[in-house]
Amino acid sequence: MSDTTETMSTQTARYSSVAIALHWIIALLVLTLIALGLYMDHASIDDPTPLHNLHKALGILVMLLVVVRIIWRLTHKAPSLPQDMPKQQRIAAMSVEGILYIFQILMPATGWLAMSAIAAPVVMFGLFSWPNIPLPESVLESGSLSTILFPLHQWLSWFFAGFIALHILAALYHRIIRRDQIIFRMLPERCAPKDDAR
Numbered sequence: 001m002s003d004t005t006e007t008m009s010t011q012t013a014r015y016s017s018v019a020i021a022l023h024w025i026i027a028l029l030v031l032t033l034i035a036l037g038l039y040m041d042h043a044s045i046d047d048p049t050p051l052h053n054l055h056k057a058l059g060i061l062v063m064l065l066v067v068v069r070i071i072w073r074l075t076h077k078a079p080s081l082p083q084d085m086p087k088q089q090r091i092a093a094m095s096v097e098g099i100l101y102i103f104q105i106l107m108p109a110t111g112w113l114a115m116s117a118i119a120a121p122v123v124m125f126g127l128f129s130w131p132n133i134p135l136p137e138s139v140l141e142s143g144s145l146s147t148i149l150f151p152l153h154q155w156l157s158w159f160f161a162g163f164i165a166l167h168i169l170a171a172l173y174h175r176i177i178r179r180d181q182i183i184f185r186m187l188p189e190r191c192a193p194k195d196d197a198r
């Protein structure tokens with residue numbers, strides 16, 4: 001069966017292997033970025049530490065992977081949620097996942113724009129400089145954009161973390177309380193239990 005549409009393991013429709021790989025790589029990177037963000041020394045924004053540089057480079061990497069993920073999502077059908085799942089739960093799951101997509105774009109975009117607003121290029125793992133977004137000279141001189149964007153990036157990160165927590169709690173609820181197969185939709189086929197019936 002094609003890898004580009006949903007595939008079936010007996011009863012459970014699952015995401016394609018590309019969608020699964022992108023989900024877990026991005027999830028791991030985002031959780032690392034949040035941990036780094038909290039741990040970084042915020043007083044040293046003008047004199048970035050190696051942790052700052054790592055945070056910024058990983059953030060740009062997430063942005064590039066998210067572009068690939070969105071293109072993949074728009075061009076490949078995702079498996080529909082099971083019909084025996086209550087309608088409100090299906091709406092809640094789809095809404096949270098949609099919101100997570102929006103944050104996956106907003107977080108790197110505000111970070112990149114904030115660095116562009118102070119004309120500080122992001123050094124990608126010590127290898128090359130990621131270009132700044134070109135901004136008018138007046139914006140760079142006034143510094144007003146960066147004073148909005150840095151707090152915005154921080155505030156958004158809290159909401160992002162909140163929605164991620166909801167998403168993870170929902171996955172645990174499905175596995176532990178409802179004891180259904182939802183988690184296996186986002187795991188490789190070999191992880192599915194042998195009696196893969198709902």
Ligand code: HEM
Binds near residue numbers: 040107
């Ligand atoms: C998915 C991507 C990203 C996530 C989840 C993320 C998350 C975070 C978090 C949690 C913080 C700390 C907030 C706080 O202390 O309240 C932070 C701070 C920061 N982030 Fe990001 N970030 C991302 C992408 C980026 C990118 C792409 C850049 C720049 C190119 C960037 C630059 C910064 C900077 C400079 C700070 C420190 C701000 C300050 O100390 O005032 N971030 N980020």
Ligand code: HEM
Binds near residue numbers: 023185
């Ligand atoms: C331990 C952590 C996580 C678990 C257990 C988990 C689990 C899952 C599962 C089971 C699905 C499929 C839901 C369905 O069948 O509709 C899913 C989808 C999704 N997850 Fe996660 N996830 C985790 C972390 C994250 C993180 C950190 C993010 C944010 C970047 C995220 C973003 C998404 C998105 C956007 C979807 C929808 C995929 C699509 O329809 O294209 N997940 N997750």
